[in-house]
Amino acid sequence: MNYSLEQKVGQMILCGFRGTSREEVGDLAETLKKGVLGGVIFFDKDSETNEKRNILGPEQVSELIEYLQQITQIPLFVGIDQEGGTVARLNSANGFEDFPSAKEVARNGLNFAKSNYRRLSKLLVAVGFNLNFAPVVDLCLNPNNKVVVQKDRCFSDDFKEVSTYATEFINASKEFNVLPVVKHFPGHGSSESDSHLSWVDLTTTWKESELEPYKILARQKNLHFGVMAGHLFNKNFDPNFPASLSFIWLEEVLRKSIGFSGLIFTDDLQMKAISEHFTLEESIELSINAGANVLLFANQVNFDPKLPDKVLSIILELISKGKISLQRINHSFEKIMTTKQNYMVMFNKMQVQ
Numbered sequence: 130m131n132y133s134l135e136q137k138v139g140q141m142i143l144c145g146f147r148g149t150s151r152e153e154v155g156d157l158a159e160t161l162k163k164g165v166l167g168g169v170i171f172f173d174k175d176s177e178t179n180e181k182r183n184i185l186g187p188e189q190v191s192e193l194i195e196y197l198q199q200i201t202q203i204p205l206f207v208g209i210d211q212e213g214g215t216v217a218r219l220n221s222a223n224g225f226e227d228f229p230s231a232k233e234v235a236r237n238g239l240n241f242a243k244s245n246y247r248r249l250s251k252l253l254v255a256v257g258f259n260l261n262f263a264p265v266v267d268l269c270l271n272p273n274n275k276v277v278v279q280k281d282r283c284f285s286d287d288f289k290e291v292s293t294y295a296t297e298f299i300n301a302s303k304e305f306n307v308l309p310v311v312k313h314f315p316g317h318g319s320s321e322s323d324s325h326l327s328w329v330d331l332t333t334t335w336k337e338s339e340l341e342p343y344k345i346l347a348r349q350k351n352l353h354f355g356v357m358a359g360h361l362f363n364k365n366f367d368p369n370f371p372a373s374l375s376f377i378w379l380e381e382v383l384r385k386s387i388g389f390s391g392l393i394f395t396d397d398l399q400m401k402a403i404s405e406h407f408t409l410e411e412s413i414e415l416s417i418n419a420g421a422n423v424l425l426f427a428n429q430v431n432f433d434p435k436l437p438d439k440v441l442s443i444i445l446e447l448i449s450k451g452k453i454s455l456q457r458i459n460h461s462f463e464k465i466m467t468t469k470q471n472y473m474v475m476f477n478k479m480q481v482q
Contacts, residue, residue: 134455136203137462138444139165141417143206143394144437145172145428149185151196156434164202166437167423167465168260171209173218176429186224187256194257204469206308206423208260211253213245215280219252226252231265232281235294242294246301253307259472260308262357262394264298266291266342267318271334276323283318288341292349295342299351306472310394311352313359314383315340315372320361325400329371331363340387347388354468355392356383358421360402370415371402379420392468393420397427404430413440414447422461 146169148154160166171190175182184190194207209218214230221227228249234242253261268291269283277283284294295311302309316339322329346352358373372378373395383389398404398412407415416424428436447453 132203132462134448134458135441135445136164137458138448139163139437139441140167140203140465141423141444141458141461142166142426142437142440143168143170143208143423144426144440145170147175147182147428147432147434148193149181149183149189150193154193154197157197157437158200160437161197161201161205165441166201166205167203168206168208169197170262170425170427171207171218171258172427172429173220173223175432177432181223184218184223190219191256198257203466206260206469207258208262208310209253209258210262211249211258212263212265212282213249214282216282219256230281231284231294232269235284235290239293239297242297243301246298247304250301250305250307254305258307260310260355261302262310262312263302264295264309264311265313266295266311266346267313267316268336268339268342270319270336270339271321274318274320276320276325277313277317286318288338288345292342292345295346296349296351299346299354303354308354308468308472310355310357310392311343311346312357313361313396314343314356315359315361315363315366315378317359317361325397325402328402328406329359329361331361332365335361335363340382343383343387343389352387352389353391355394356389357394357396357425358383359396360400370419373398373403373421374407374412374415374419376419384420392422392464394423395421395425397425397429399426399428399430409440410443410447413443414452417444417447417453417457417461422464 146157171183173184213228219225267283269278269286284291319334360371362371367375367377
């Protein structure tokens with residue numbers, strides 16, 4: 130099948146939206162019908178209104194995902210942050226099972242981890258999700274770290290233990306054909322600040338050991354689906370850009386040194402660590418040229434129903450000006466489509482036991 134440039138570019142965009150039913154997602158529906166959006170991400174709460182955003186209950190979520198997949202021209206990545214603990218968009222408040230945090234899972238041992246993450250992945254695929262922004266492989270290094278360590282989102286301060294438990298999460302995801310996106314590369318567990326709220330400079334706190342989970346998982350062939358690049362700055366590696374916008378981090382370290390060949394997702398490009406230092410155009414241009422394949426926009430800050438179309442237009446304009454090469458676009462498109470085609474074959478054959 131021949132795809133237009135707009136469709137190829139659209140596959141690189143994954144965006145949040147408002148609405149819990151087909152009647153409420155009008156702008157998104159029009160974008161999907163044109164086949165110019167690669168994926169969506171679901172949230173339980175809207176950060177601006179503090180009201181329910183996409184998730185009311187199992188049947189509603191399942192029906193909404195089914196509708197979105199029906200109207201799109203190219204099968205969607207349907208993503209969610211379902212780590213367990215404090216970061217679990219599906220929870221008992223909206224009719225789902227609660228799952229323990231990474232720290233609690235590690236306290237209970239590997240057999241517990243295996244069964245827990247099988248249940249979690251089975252739940253995701255049962256309602257229609259095919260992509261999970263998890264597991265977290267950050268090391269619990271800084272007890273003052275509010276975004277990861279204090280929220281019990283990391284398994285341990287020991288990289289071998291982190292790798293072991295992350296492997297259980299990844300294996301369960303693979304078993305139920307949910308794409309696991311390992312995060313936050315190159316390591317958020319030593320940081321003093323939160324990239325949601327401000328610039329995060331790891332220069333004096335980051336340790337080489339924070340790359341070890343990625344290296345171990347890569348050696349064991351468990352790091353071939355997705356990695357999320359964090360908005361994490363370390364001038365010893367790149368004096369200008371955080372990892373999510375850095376060719377050095379993404380191409381030289383993650384691709385060449387570690388050997389990762391799967392999809393690189395950015396963290397939300399609307400977080401203040403990015404939006405307060407770069408324009409939308411700059412962050413898009415830099416992330417694509419750095420080697421990111423999928424650009425994530427949670428669309429939680431200054432919500433814009435037209436955001437997917439706006440991002441698409443910006444990328445097309447950057448291509449027309451020669452600031453982004455067609456080679457970059459085609460490379461990402463082919464990688465995304467190969468992942469989706471392989472996944473969809475598995476998904477169609479799969480029967481949840």
